[in-house]
Amino acid sequence: MPALDRQGTERLGILLVEDDPGDALLVEELLADSGLERELRWVRSVAEAEKALQALPGPPVPATVPAPAGEGGAAARGGPLHCVLLDLHLPDAVGLDGLRRILAAAPHAAVVVLTGLSEERTGLAAVAAGAQDYLVKGRVEGDLLGRAIRYAVQRRYAEQAAAALQAGRLQAAENARLERGLLPTPLVRDPRVRIRARYRPGRQQALLGGDFYDVVEAPDGMLHAVVGDVSGHGPDxxxxxxCLRVAWRAFVLAGLSGPPLLRLLERVLVAERAGTEIFATLTQLSIAPDRREVRVLRAGHPGLLLREPPERVRFIELPGGPALGILPEHADWPESTLQVPPGGAVVIFTDGLIEGRVGSGRERLGEEGLVELANRHPDRPADDFLDAVIDSAQRLAADSGGLADDVAVLHLEWGHPR
Incomplete structure (x- = not known):
């Protein structure tokens, strides 16, 4: 919004691009008569205007006009620039060419073009090309000029607000598409299987991060689950x-499992990642059709929680291999077996849950802290258990701003419900 002077009056920064000294003086006098609080600078050509505008920073920091050089009218004192008054007949630009150059050099300022008596069509064309208004020389009084500048600035603000709103809507739509891909509907037929999941983006992320999960029941009745984490944050x-989640689901439905599945997934990662420094960690579970045995694969990922009835939660860290993308085509991942007692449950999660700070110091929650939190709520139903554990971790990290990383948690149980 326009700056305020020391008396709190709205003050507009104006750049006049006019090669005729008489017309420039007339504009200055009209502005004085308008009562408009302003900082005016005069340049004689589009080239001079472009040079002056080069120092302007983009939004949201207000743009400032540099101090005048050479001859000119009233000089700006470096305040924010809000409006450009542009003559359409200049030594180095005629007609709409000058307007296009000014719009490119000052995309966030309002532009009002100045035309001759016989050039009203050109003024209309200038508005269609991006100017906020046009004025006919010789037909302008001080009040009219002041109102035109004010309205032009307000229209420019409205245009920018509308553009920002549209950009926000597009980003929200993109976020929704990403969310649908990262947070899928499990593909499970077995009514004994109960799945609960949570996903919470990190506090500083405008978009979802690279955490993902999925659960798929293969045609042979084998139940497969995965929780993964792509390094870094952002749309890429x-x-x-x-991409990795969809590829994982496709490989499972094609009958792949175990280390061969991870090798193919790593090939997808290497082909699709934006840089060689990008990697992904994951934990994959394969649960036998009789639901008595769980095979576990870990690729650089944290261990898991085992909920044992009636009231105990243990942290399990079975052998694992490197993260995907660290040693392409040379990595190996040992597969371990885990026995889940009747009525038990398995919880796999990303490291955002255990890397939150505890208090205002540098200490992090870690695996031991997570087990302590989990054992405060060992008998709760799955939904309550997940919410209680995540909320407790969030509260512990409140002094440092909350959980900084994305958190994905998957709770799997079968048999009798809790």
Whole structure:
């Protein structure tokens, strides 16, 4: 919004681009008569205007006009620039060419073009090309000029607000598409299987990060689950997370499992990642059709929680291999077996849950802290258990701003419900 002077009056920064000294003086006198609080600078050509505008920073920091050089009218004192008054007949630009150059050099300022008596059509064409208004020389009084400048600035603000709103809507739509890819509907037929999941983006992320999960029941009745984490944050990592999740589901439905599945997934990662420094960690579970045995694969990922009835939660860290993308085509991942007692449950999660700070110091929650939190709520139903654990971790990290990383948690149980 326009700056305020020391008396609190709205003050507009104006750049006049006019090669005729008489017309420039007339504009200055009209502005004085308008009562408009302003900072005016005069340049004689589009080239001079472009040079002056080069120092202008973009939004949201207000743009400032540099101090005048050479001859000119009233000089600006470096305040924010809000409006450009542009003559359409200049030594180095005629007609709309000058307007296009000014719009490119000052995309966030309002532009009002000045035309001759016989050039009203040109003024209309200038508005169609991006100017906020046009004025006919010789037909302008001080009040009219002041109102035109004010309205032009307000219209420019409205245009920018509308553009920002549209950009926000597009980003929200993109976020929704990413979310649908990262947070899928499990593909499970077995009514004994109960799945609960949570996903919470990190506090500083405008988009979902690269955490992902999925659960798929293969045609042979084998139940497969995965939780993964792409390094980094932002749209590229989120898109890669979606890609890996969809590829993982396709490989499972094609009958792949175990280390061969991870090798193919790593090939997808290497082909799709934006840089060689990008990697992904994951934990994959394969649960036998009789639901008595769980095979576990870990690729650089944290261990898991085992909920044992009636009231105990243990942290399980079975052998694992490197993260995907660290040693392409040379990595190996040992597969371990885990026995889940009747009525038990398995919880796999991304490291955002255990890397939050505890208090205002540098200490992090870690695996031991997570087990302590989980054992405060060992008998709760799955939904309550997940919410209680995540909320407790969030509260512990409140002094440092909350959980900084994305958190994905998957709770799997079968048999009798809790």
């Amino acid at each position: 990592e989120a898109a890669l997370g979606v």
